Amino acid sequence: MEITYKTGTIPSARQVIELYDTAGLKRPTHDEQRIARMYQNSNLVVSAWDGDKLVGISRALTDFCYSCYLSDLAVTKAYQKEGIGKKLIELTKEAIGDETMLLLLSAATAMEYYPKVGMETVRNGFIIHRVK
16 A cells, blocks of 8 residues: 655545544534535645545644644544554644644544654643534
8 A cells, every 4th residue: 555645635525524434533524515614714734545545634724833723633444553644743744844833632532642643732722612
């Protein structure tokens, strides 16, 4: 398997939905238009491909000089534990540069993964939850 990484390529909403569903990432995959808007309004997308099959994605919002919010990191289950997620984070970090911090909110099931790829836990955050 040869994985190709692309920065700036926006997959179709259908491809993203299939990836999220097979990765186990809880997102509003029943709403294709909302998924499409999520990507239209993101300014940094790094994707992983096995041929023409989307197998991983990093979706972020950033100013490229101070802060970056990594809002989605997903790798389809059949491709997990192959270093794809770690590489997506590395490429995201490379794109934002050394001046920019990288922050994410983890799914409960992934809390043990992020320290393994070099991220540290933060305890100084606050949230107002979405209504839908």
